[in-house]
Amino acid sequence: MGGTPTDIKLIDENGLRVDGRRPDEMRPIKIEAGVLKRADGSAYIEWGGNKVLAAVYGPREAHPRHLQNPAKAIVQCKYNMASFSVGERKKPGPDRRSIEISKVISEALESVIFVEQFPRTSIDIFIEVIQANAGTRCAGITAASVALADAGIPMRDLIPAVASGKVAGTLVLDMNKEEDNYGNADLPIGIIPRTREIVLMQMDGNLTIDEFNKLLDMNISACMKIYELQKEALKKKYSPVPVETPTAVLEEKKKVGEEKDNQ
Amino acid sequence: MGDDEIISEIKKDYIYKLAERNTRIDGRAFSEYRPIRIERGIVSTAEGSARVKLGGTDVIVGIKMEIGAPFPDTPERGVLTTNAELIPMASPSFEAGPPSVDAIEVARVVDRGIRESQAINLDKLVITKGEKVWVTFIDIHVLDYDGNLFDASTLGALSAILSTKVPASKFGIGEDFPLPVQHIPVSCTFVKLGNAVMLDPNLDEETIAKTRLTVTTNEMGEICAMQKGLTGSFTIDEVKAIIQSAKTAGEEVRKKILG
Numbered sequence: 001m002g003g004t005p006t007d008i009k010l011i012d013e014n015g016l017r018v019d020g021r022r023p024d025e026m027r028p029i030k031i032e033a034g035v036l037k038r039a040d041g042s043a044y045i046e047w048g049g050n051k052v053l054a055a056v057y058g059p060r061e062a063h064p065r066h067l068q069n070p071a072k073a074i075v076q077c078k079y080n081m082a083s084f085s086v087g088e089r090k091k092p093g094p095d096r097r098s099i100e101i102s103k104v105i106s107e108a109l110e111s112v113i114f115v116e117q118f119p120r121t122s123i124d125i126f127i128e129v130i131q132a133n134a135g136t137r138c139a140g141i142t143a144a145s146v147a148l149a150d151a152g153i154p155m156r157d158l159i160p161a162v163a164s165g166k167v168a169g170t171l172v173l174d175m176n177k178e179e180d181n182y183g184n185a186d187l188p189i190g191i192i193p194r195t196r197e198i199v200l201m202q203m204d205g206n207l208t209i210d211e212f213n214k215l216l217d218m219n220i221s222a223c224m225k226i227y228e229l230q231k232e233a234l235k236k237k238y239s240p241v242p243v244e245t246p247t248a249v250l251e252e253k254k255k256v257g258e259e260k261d262n263q
Numbered sequence: 264m265g266d267d268e269i270i271s272e273i274k275k276d277y278i279y280k281l282a283e284r285n286t287r288i289d290g291r292a293f294s295e296y297r298p299i300r301i302e303r304g305i306v307s308t309a310e311g312s313a314r315v316k317l318g319g320t321d322v323i324v325g326i327k328m329e330i331g332a333p334f335p336d337t338p339e340r341g342v343l344t345t346n347a348e349l350i351p352m353a354s355p356s357f358e359a360g361p362p363s364v365d366a367i368e369v370a371r372v373v374d375r376g377i378r379e380s381q382a383i384n385l386d387k388l389v390i391t392k393g394e395k396v397w398v399t400f401i402d403i404h405v406l407d408y409d410g411n412l413f414d415a416s417t418l419g420a421l422s423a424i425l426s427t428k429v430p431a432s433k434f435g436i437g438e439d440f441p442l443p444v445q446h447i448p449v450s451c452t453f454v455k456l457g458n459a460v461m462l463d464p465n466l467d468e469e470t471i472a473k474t475r476l477t478v479t480t481n482e483m484g485e486i487c488a489m490q491k492g493l494t495g496s497f498t499i500d501e502v503k504a505i506i507q508s509a510k511t512a513g514e515e516v517r518k519k520i521l522g
Contacts, residue, residue: 096367103364110494187489197496201476203489204379209506212486216499 008178010168017167018178026162026174026222031143031233033150039126041151043233045143048176049133054143056151059121073118077106077125079140085132101137102127108141108161108190108200114154123153134180135163138188141200146230150237160226161190161200164215171211173218187212189219193227196220264349264365264412267356268470275471282459287468289318293461294508299418299519303426311427311442315419318465319409321353324401324419326427326442330390330434331398341388341396345374347403347416354408372450372490373403373416376479380448380487383424387443390436397429399442410466413477413490414516417450421520448487449516450479451509460501462512476502478509482517 010018017023027048036042039055062068079102083092094102105127113123125147127140138161145158164173166185175183185205191198207215278288291297297318306312311326333340347370349357357363362370377383388397401423403416427442454464454472464472474495479488486506491497497505 096371099364099367100371103368104490104492107492107494111496192496195496195498197498198491198502199496201489201491201497201502203486204375205487206379206481207486209484209486209510212506213503216502220499 008182010179010182011170015170017172017176019176023170023172024218026225027176029226029229031146031229033146033233033237039147039151041147041149041153043143043146043150045139045146047135047139047142048174049131050129050136050139051131052136052139052143053128053130054140054147055126055128056123056144056147056153057126058123058151059118059153060124062120062122067122068120070119072115073113073121073123075106075110075113075115075123075125077102077109077127077144079105079127079129079137081129081132081136085129101140104200104202105137105141105144108159109144109148111199112145112156112159112192113148114156117154123148132177134175134177135188138162138190141190142226142230146233149234157192157194158227158230159190159199160193160223160230161188162219162222162226163188164218164222166205166207166211166215171214171218173222185211185215187215187219189216189223191220191223193224264354264356264408264469268354268466270467270470274467278467278471279457282456282461285459287461289465291461291463293459294512296414296463296512296516297465299516301418301422301519303422309423310430311423311425313419313422313426315415315422317411317415317418317463319407320411320415321405321407321409322412322415322419323404323406324416324423325404326423327400327402328427328429328442329398329400330395333389333393333396337385338393339386339389341383341385342398343374343378343383343385343401344398345370345377345401345403345420347373347405347412349405349408349412353405357405357408368490368492369412369416370403372413372477372479372488373401373420375488375490376417376448376450377401377420377424380446380479380481382421382444382446382448384443384445388429399427408466410464410469411452413452414450414463417448417479418516418520421447421449425520446481447517447520448479448481449513449520450477450488451512451516452477453505453508454493455495455497455501460505460508462508476505478506480506480510480513482514484510484513 030046035044041056167183190200300316309325455474475492
């Protein structure tokens with residue numbers, strides 16, 4: 001949470017935001033499951049200006065061996081930002097921020113995985129931020145849970161996540177880069193939709209208890225919408241008949257087939 | 264931290280059973296801190312220092328000040344850096360070497376509380392705009408780990424900050440002056456055991472806990488930083504209750520910091 005901007009008006013006279021959104025409006029989200037060949041499961045998410053890939057390997061033998069747990073699988077997430085994903089080149093490799101994010105995402109994902117079914121193994125999750133525009137940890141965990149499901153790993157539920165915050169005194173959902181840089185508070189939250197329990201939560205900035213309660217409601221209802229997108233992405237990959245194929249297209253295919261027969 | 268510790272199943276069951284009966288292994292109420300002892304100015308080579316005992320947890324925090332360049336995006340502000348070392352002396356589960364994930368998490372949560380509450384007025388730590396500013400290093404050394412390093416470290420950092428003198432005369436740029444402190448953030452960490460939510464977990468409680476939440480509030484009762492940890496989950500009502508409780512408990516701790 002930086003300072004107050006002098007030249008950017010974060011909320012205009014109509015109450016709209018820098019990118020024209022209403023305070024409670026999310027950026028467009030597109031999720032695709034199973035985008036990589038080698039990984040056991042994968043997902044790609046485009047969320048506003050964020051482009052994030054998630055890949056899952058495992059359950060596989062945990063290395064080094066001293067990490068193995070005889071009672072359960074260990075869940076190891078590595079969140080990484082590409083050096084070109086931000087305005088000024090980021091030094092490659094893990095920094096303290098990404099180590100912390102990897103830790104909270106690993107813990108949140110472990111809460112929904114049936115880890116006790118895979119003793120001594122490791123479930124490795126790789127989140128690669130290709131292009132960043134605020135909210136990458138939420139985009140990352142949202143994609144990672146789709147990738148876990150794509151890998152066929154038994155889970156209690158998917159985890160959708162979104163950040164909300166305070167910008168120029170207004171409570172807003174899903175901040176973009178400008179809002180994140182110059183805002184007054186940031187509250188990323190990830191939930192288990194079935195029970196509405198909170199498994200990922202961080203916060204920085206300044207909020208009254210009343211503001212926190214409002215943002216929490218905003219986050220949870222947004223998470224429920226993201227949850228639908230996650231499920232749709234999985235259905236799209238796994239339905240026997242592709243969901244985007246309407247009957248008209250099927251008939252067209254049939255016609256083409258018949259024409260071939262006639263030739 | 265806690266998950267590398269070993270605890271017997273029988274003790275674990277005992278702590279859970281006690282929690283069902285609204286008590287704890289050390290007899291405290293769920294919303295009660297362990298005794299807090301703060302000593303300030305104990306390291307003369309540091310610009311500020313404090314040693315904090317939170318029950319059996321013992322943390323020493325030193326503040327060093329240097330002159331350096333500001334970050335390009337905040338040319339009119341001093342620089343703040345927080346680091347935590349979980350040295351092997353403090354626990355059989357701590358190892359020597361580069362900072363562990365746990366050490367990084369502690370440092371970043373403490374840093375967030377101090378930075379976001381604007382505890383230190385960084386605007387007043389500029390020497391030459393865009394060129395020279397004061398760099399404040401907060402270094403947390405854990406000497407004895409008996410649970411809840413988050414709160415002990417934030418408490419230690421704040422106490423050390425309050426005792427810090429900016430060594431301007433050493434660098435020949437005027438008189439020494441106290442580090443400009445404008446807010447007193449307090450962090451309160453809770454863990455959940457079964458359905459019981461308890462403040463300031465000791466080592467045993469932290470070892471068996473599956474869910475943790477740290478809430479840092481300022482003297483206005485506003486939330487400045489939060490961090491949910493471990494693999495469990497909180498209900499919405501639990502989170503709301505924890506925040507209220509953090510506000511109340513924070514006020515008590517703040518008196519101790521200022522006292």
